[in-house]
Amino acid sequence: MRFGIDFGTTHTVVALVDRGNYPIVSFEQGDAVQSLISLDPSGTLHFGVAEPEWPVLRSFKRLLDSARPDAAVELGGRKFLLSDLLTQFLTHLRHELVHRSNAGLQQGEPIEAAVSVPANASTAQRLMTMDAFRRAGFEVKAVLNEPSAAGFEYAHRFRETVTSKREYVLVYDLGGGTFDASLIHMEGRSNEVITSSGVSRLGGDDFDETIARLILSRHGGGEVTRTLLDDVRAQKEAINPNTRRFAVDASGQHVVLPIEDVYQACARLVEQTLTAMEPAMRDPRRAEDSVAWGELAGIYVVGGASPFPPVYRRLRERFGAHRVRRSPHPFGSCAIGLAIHLDEAAGYSLSERLTRHFGVFREDAAGEDICFDVLVPKDTALPAEVSRRYRAAHNVGHYRFVECGRIEEGRPEGNLATWDEVFFPFDPALRASDLAEVPVRRLGGGPEVEEIYRCAADGTVEASLRVLDDGYERTVRLGRR
Ligand SMILES: Nc1ncnc2c1ncn2[C@@H]1O[C@H](COP(=O)(O)OP(=O)(O)OP(=O)(O)O)[C@@H](O)[C@H]1O
Ligand SMILES: [Mg+2]
Structure with missing residues (x-):
């Protein structure tokens, strides 16, 4: 069976995916599994549920968002590997899907899944997510950006609103933890993501x-507590x-606030989403770059x-009531879109673009300075392959790859994600050495080197470094050294 999983x-x-319909799966606790992990007093992990005192x-x-594959997290005074926790959570999800949902799966039946990541997720986040789903027993068929998935739901539900004069849809996705805006060009049954922008830490939690x-x-100050x-x-x-009115109990008092005060306090957050969606209103493929x-x-x-x-009020005020459409299932449109994408019978196709810049820091001015080269710019159509060749100037190449949302004055900024440092021996005599320990020095007449960067349709990037004379090569994927 095939599923879209958000x-x-x-x-x-x-x-x-059910014969042209894309129903949301019901679990015993409702239409979703809560993304949380708890630890009971006996030291057993629980997924999707927690008792108040755990x-x-x-x-x-x-x-x-910022994790490395070996990142650890603390829960109840114990340390766990983040990647293991994620895998165990998804294993729990699979178990719920098979045994305690209305999905109708048979025991042992393969589970094919399209899964999603936030639009501005780094390669590390994409790989960790995909790996964890696989380790949990899912057959991952596709990894999409969340707003691209929501775009399919729009295309499916509101196709008639897309005309030759109005071919763009802006997806405004405000979740629990992230805000993403993506501009999607729709023509026939093909959806092309033009650009995305967003804030990786802005959502309902805030x-x-x-x-x-x-x-x-x-009402008397104090700390923000979980209760x-x-x-x-x-x-x-x-x-x-x-x-x-908005009423809660805080520090033993019953507090009542006028609802407008609550809205007022949150206005700044809503405004931040409007600012963050501005950069998504452009289509660099056209002479007139900005989209009206x-x-x-x-x-x-x-x-x-x-x-x-x-949120809705401000959007209607800013863009006009007739153009702002709400999903009938705001919490489920991503999963529904993922399911539509997996359904070959629906016949939709998708072209994604790289949602962040990929580049490398390198030594400049004989090691005096460090500068940054963009290797694959944001919004490059995927899949893509970029290469460059040069004659090596040093005995060892030291690559510090970076992904980021923006470039400011030549510097990477915005949701910066750094890859592990990669060392590559240009001097053949160093191929068996621990390169991190080798002092870097200039090399006269170094070998000719080629770098190839491959960006897959799922948005992950892989780098290959090769000495052209004898074909010595290393390919690196983050977390796969
Ligand atoms: N009726 C509602 N009114 C306002 N906020 C709501 C409502 N229902 C849910 N939320 C909020 O929506 C957020 C969860 O949204 P959603 O399920 O889309 O997030 P998510 O997919 O888990 O997160 P993300 O997409 O950021 O990873 C929570 O902050 C929750 O409080
Ligand atoms: Mg979401």
């Missing part, structure tokens, strides 16, 4: 934090357009945090 910061949602790890997807601080600032955050979150999710708002078939508002009234 591993989210707060919820993991699964949609099924130590709990929430939003662990956020840790993947609204909770802001509201909790507002409450404490009005308060849980309470705030539950109240926030219960808000509807007629809600007038009039060319949008729609702004598609998805993600669990998007029903929060100030």
Whole structure:
């Protein structure tokens, strides 16, 4: 059977491919498995559930953003490998899917999955996510960016809004932990992602934090506690357009705030999403680079945090009520889109682009200075291969690969992710040495070297370094040394 699986910061949602329909799978606890891990007093890990007094790890997807494959996390005073926790969580998910859901899987039946990552996820996050799904027993058929998946749901549901004058859709995805905006060009059944922008740490969790601080600032101060955050979150999710007051218990007091004060406190966060989506309104393939708002078939508002009234209100105010469309399943559109993508019968195709710059730091001015070269720029159509050749000037090549969201004055900025340092022997005599220990010196008449960078359709990057004279080569993928 085939599934779209959206591993989210707060919820993991699964949609099924079922003869042209893409229903969200129901589990015993509801339409999602909570993305959390807890430790009981006997030292056993639990997934998707926690008793109030157990130590709990929430939003662990956020840790993947800057994590290395050997990153450790602490839970209840014990250390765990992040990659192991993720694999165990996904193993639990598979178990729930097989034994405690309405998916209708037979024992032993293969589970094919399309999975998603945030648009600006680094190669490390992509590989860790994909590996963990595989180790948990899923056959991973595709890895898509979250907003690209939501784009399929739009294409499926609102196809008639896409016309020859309005071929662009802007996906506005506000989840628990991340905000992403992606511009998608739709023509026939092909969806082409043009560009993405976003903030990797902005989502419903931050609204909770802001509201909790507002409450404490009005009522005696103190620390933001987990109980308060849980309470705030539950109240926030219960808000509807007629809600007038926001009531919670904090530090033993019953606190009531006018709802407009709560919206006011969160306005800055909503504004941040509007600023972050501006850079997505451009299509570098055209002479006229920027895309006019009039060319949008729609702004598609998805993600669990998007029903929060100030979000929709502000978007309608800014872009006009007729163009802002909400997903009927804001928390499920990514999973549904992933399922649509896996359904060959639906006949949609997708072209993705690299969602961040990939480059390398290198020594300059005879080692006096360090500069940064962009090797594969953001928005390069995928898959892509880029190469360069030069004559090596030193005995050892020292590569510090970096992925980032922006380049400012030649420097990498914005969601910077660094790869492990890679050393490569240009001097053949050093091929068996521990290169990190070898002093770097200039080499007269060094060999000719070729670097090849391959960016796969799933957004991962791989680097090959090769001495052309004798073909000596090393290929590196982050975490696969
Ligand atoms: N009705 C609601 N009103 C406001 N916020 C809500 C509502 N329902 C859920 N949320 C918030 O949505 C967030 C979860 O959204 P979602 O399930 O899309 O995130 P996710 O997919 O887990 O995260 P991400 O996509 O960032 O990895 C939480 O912060 C939750 O409080
Ligand atoms: Mg999500």
